[in-house]
Amino acid sequence: MRATVMVAVLALGWVAWLDLDMRAKFEGKRWSLPARIYARPLDLYAGARLAPDEFERELALAGYHRSPEPRRPGSYRREDSRFRLIAREFRFWDGHEPERTLELDFERGRLVSLSEGSRKVSLARLDPAEIAQIYPAHREDRILVSLEEVPPLLVKGLLAVEDREFLSHHGISLRGIARAAFANLRAGGAVQGGSTLTQQLAKNFFLTPERSLWRKANEALLAVLLEARYEKSEILEAYLNEVFLGQRGRRAIHGFGLAAWYYYRRPLQELRSEELALLIGLVKGPSFYNPHRHPERARARRDTVLRVMVEQGVIPAAEGKAARERGLGVGRAGGVARSSYPAFVDLVRRQVRRDYDIESLRTEGLRIFTTLDPSVQASAEQAMSGQIAKLEASRGARAAPLQGALAVTATGTGEVLAVVGSRDPDDFGFNRALDAVRPIGSLAKPAVYLAALAHPDRYTLASPVSDAPVRVEGRTGKAWTPANYDGRSHGEVPLYEALARSYNQATVRIGLDIGVDAVADYLHRLGVQRRIDVYPAMMLGAFELSPLEVVQMYHTLASGGFRVPLRSIREVTDARGRKLSRYGVAVSPGVAPELNFLMVNALESVMREGTGRSASRRLPEGFVSAGKTGTTDDLRDSWFAGFGSDRLAVVWLGHDDNSPAGLTGATGALAVWTELMRRIDPTPLELQPPPGIEWHWVDVQSGHRTSPGCPDARRFPFITGSEPSPGRCTTRAALNERATS
Amino acid sequence: MRAHQQVGAAARESDLPGAVRRALRIGARHGGVVVVMLALGACAGRTPAPVESRVDVPEAPQLPARTPTSELAVSDSAASETASGAVEAAPEAPPPEAQAAGDATPETESTVTRLAALNPAIIDLLNAASAHSAAGRHDGAAAALERALKIEPADPGLWHRLARVRFDQGKPDLAEALAAKSNSLAAGDENLQAQNWRLIAKVRRRLGDASGAADAAARASRVLD
Known part of the structure; x- marks a missing residue:
């Protein structure tokens, strides 16, 4: 008697403990939702520069499926350069894109017409591609679904296959167990499980995967307790989000929401009956029925589920038959959006971690909308790996492999469009775009010339400057005698030419005249934040920056002299799409616009007649650009920074061990840059002179003002009032012009 | 909302992402079974949001966002607009008279x-x-x-x-x-x-x-x- 009481007390105590534990877990269970990182949404409008193939790649990345007769959202039909697209609904924080059927027409690399039925659409925004996630430590992943948004067919099918008495039982179903046993006996194998959904949830939710009678009993007990405490709908919803449905590398696929994306690259709501049937079938054994590895098993399981669905009246027989005839339709393994772009995502993580703690990023399901342009990124990756392979072939064997980094921004807004951190774009290791901090060589020169041109009374683009040898006495008594790359002096040259041809001697002379401090000041005005030791060799770039820092510096030149902090994130929202933070375009004054205009004009000369001219043969015809080469001692670093009107790119090539790479800026980095520009086909540079700029003809030999048609006449922009005095040559045309104006 | 204010303006909007967590905490505190529904609803995006329940939360929400540093770019976190308003705004069909009003x-x-x-x-x-x-x-x-x-x-x-x-x-x-x-x-x-x-x-x-x-x-x- 006493023993019985003891046992009863113990059992009650155990049940109470389980109940408490279960409630704490069920109620305290917070699904960890990884932060999701998205590419920029594609803006569609008539006139957009977008080629049909490029558009199709964007669609694939965003999980759109090509189909001869698109019916579901997320599908499209393509006939040459015409598309019919059923765009998905998407709630951006600042506006709602409805589900709608769009007709698109492309011509000569542009979207020329965009309409919905007979109505022209002026602007549409595609739902953005998910490019990466930030995972919790245990690597669980899920896309939560609510009961209301789950297709009814999924619930009915799931109950028909896994737990027919779900709506009436109290956690365990003896009838279910008996029926499953009978069915299995008849089929000569396990076709049905005896556990209720509630038991399965208890198993998934609470316990370790050990198999024992004690555990079975606890599972059953927990199931009963769950049923006593919670509504059927809550249990079902928890089940739908918790059930284990596959493994992707180290990541566990939990719940039907993520499984739909993983196996079919579609949201759950878009799935058809045979697709839902496969997911239901996977509950029984995601690895045994893995459709990627065991397609025949998976298909047989799916067909079994479809048969049960017909038997139980979930779908009509005809539909079941048609569904069984369709293929499995799962893509390649790893169908969830390519979790790559490691270099870009690295930048995003660093930026987002300034404002958000890592735990929130791993668990709150935050959505991070980035500036990544997948097309530009693809071009950047191809340009980098393709050109590195070519360069390696032509330079012969070297001890170290050639490495590279590259970043592309939109000019003006400072949005980072693409980042490549290695010759192998999928390399998750050293991110050279952010962390390879190298001497920048002649890329520093614009700061010298800006400091000089800031004194229009002393220096203009046309001013004659001396390129004679120069000797700087160091404080230690050791003299510094910088030489030109070709080892020669070029006498007196116009200032713009000294920059275009990257003459070291002339640059140092100008810099010494204007003052090393002024040069350092201009480096900082251009956006260099790192501390720079101020000494003469600095003028030739004997200080180190990362490629991204160089991007920041040249972005100022490419944006009219205004400093715009680079951004890789536009906004962060919560899991429901409500805005948490937005990172807008910030602008601050850097270099006076007139001064900047002169500099960009000189950087155009680099491309036309200076160290960058070799690019012109391979660049798209009519593509005007501005840029600067950079080469460091013994050809260790090969740099190029350049821009058209809307795109800026900086390329670095070199060896990780800092040994000579055998490439100048022009023979190495410029080749990658040129290939990139060829691929992305950017808008040519067409600078509007700011107020305060005047154009004059100058005789480049004498430096005096002259007229078009005179010998050595060349047109230069001047800050108003800084133009030189007139020389002797005037043509009739010039006199006429003067007479009429 | 008291402790809220200490976190500063930037935090005002930042409390939104904790919806899941908060919903769960509300549930836990009230011992109710609403918890899972709230949690799922908060994440699912279609169910009416339990945003109203924020008003009843008497403790400081756990904020995923620290005060954003605007070092890299302009951070608009501190803006006073409401999130729900932003979501409802449809750039496709603004009222024509709004143009004059806005400028x-x-x-x-x-x-x-x-x-x-x-x-x-x-x-x-x-x-x-x-x-x-x-x-x-x-x-x-x-x-x-x-x-x-x-x-x-x-x-x-x-x-x-x-x-x-x-x-x-x-x-x-x-x-x-x-x-x-x-x-x-x-x-x-x-x-x-x-x-x-x-x-x-x-x-x-x-x-x-x-x-x-x-x-x-x-x-x-x-x-x-």
Whole structure:
């Protein structure tokens, strides 16, 4: 008697403990939702520069499926350069894109017409591609679904296959167990499980995967307790989000929401009956029925589920038959959006971690909308790996492999469009775009010339400057005698030419005249934040920056002299799409616009007649650009920074061990840059002179003002009032012009 | 909401992402079974959001966002607009009258429409920006203008509009820089240059720089001569 009481007390105590534990877990269970990182949404409008193939790649990345007769959202039909697209609904924080059927027409690399039925659409925004996630430590992943948004067919099918008495039982179903046993006996194998959904949830939710009678009993007990405490709908919803449905590398696929994306690259709501049937079938054994590895098993399981669905009246027989005839339709393994772009995502993580703690990023399901342009990124990756392979072939064997980094921004807004951190774009290791901090060589020169041109009374683009040898006495008594790359002096040259041809001697002379401090000041005005030791060799770039820092510096030149902090994130929202933070375009004054205009004009000369001219043969015809080469001692670093009107790119090539790479800026980095520009086909540079700029003809030999048609006449922009005095040559045309104006 | 205030303005919107967590905590505290429904609803996106329940939460929400540092870029976290309003705003169909309400200076419209006439997408975005501004959603307006700038980065009218949005939002320094940016692209458009200088004068007055303001105002009249 006493023993019985003891046992009863113990059992009650155990049940109470389980109940408490279960409630704490069920109620305290917070699904960890990884932060999701998205590419920029594609803006569609008539006139957009977008080629049909490029558009199709964007669609694939965003999980759109090509189909001869698109019916579901997320599908499209393509006939040459015409598309019919059923765009998905998407709630951006600042506006709602409805589900709608769009007709698109492309011509000569542009979207020329965009309409919905007979109505022209002026602007549409595609739902953005998910490019990466930030995972919790245990690597669980899920896309939560609510009961209301789950297709009814999924619930009915799931109950028909896994737990027919779900709506009436109290956690365990003896009838279910008996029926499953009978069915299995008849089929000569396990076709049905005896556990209720509630038991399965208890198993998934609470316990370790050990198999024992004690555990079975606890599972059953927990199931009963769950049923006593919670509504059927809550249990079902928890089940739908918790059930284990596959493994992707180290990541566990939990719940039907993520499984739909993983196996079919579609949201759950878009799935058809045979697709839902496969997911239901996977509950029984995601690895045994893995459709990627065991397609025949998976298909047989799916067909079994479809048969049960017909038997139980979930779908009509005809539909079941048609569904069984369709293929499995799962893509390649790893169908969830390519979790790559490691270099870009690295930048995003660093930026987002300034404002958000890592735990929130791993668990709150935050959505991070980035500036990544997948097309530009693809071009950047191809340009980098393709050109590195070519360069390696032509330079012969070297001890170290050639490495590279590259970043592309939109000019003006400072949005980072693409980042490549290695010759192998999928390399998750050293991110050279952010962390390879190298001497920048002649890329520093614009700061010298800006400091000089800031004194229009002393220096203009046309001013004659001396390129004679120069000797700087160091404080230690050791003299510094910088030489030109070709080892020669070029006498007196116009200032713009000294920059275009990257003459070291002339640059140092100008810099010494204007003052090393002024040069350092201009480096900082251009956006260099790192501390720079101020000494003469600095003028030739004997200080180190990362490629991204160089991007920041040249972005100022490419944006009219205004400093715009680079951004890789536009906004962060919560899991429901409500805005948490937005990172807008910030602008601050850097270099006076007139001064900047002169500099960009000189950087155009680099491309036309200076160290960058070799690019012109391979660049798209009519593509005007501005840029600067950079080469460091013994050809260790090969740099190029350049821009058209809307795109800026900086390329670095070199060896990780800092040994000579055998490439100048022009023979190495410029080749990658040129290939990139060829691929992305950017808008040519067409600078509007700011107020305060005047154009004059100058005789480049004498430096005096002259007229078009005179010998050595060349047109230069001047800050108003800084133009030189007139020389002797005037043509009739010039006199006429003067007479009429 | 008490502890809320200590976290500062930036946190005001930041409490939103904790919806899941909060829902779960509410559930746990009230011992109710609403918890899972709330949690799922909060994440699912379609169910009516349990946002109202925020009002009842008597403790500081756990904030995923620290005060954003705007070192890298302008952070708009501190903006006062409501998140739900932002979600509802449809850039596709702003009321036409909102345009006038959002921008009181008619000259700007002429500058802007000159370029926008070439591109209906820009008109759409300008209308959306006006609608956002009229509703006090400065961030929405800035976002629409920045989208337009992605299409037309050298349009001085767009930069001017953005400058005004930032001014209205209480970011005078940024407004001045944006107006200067607009000016650097506005050679030949004296009207727009004058408007930019007038805006710069307003900024400087607000910042207490009387002589700077006078200088800017003088330049505004000078460009129109």
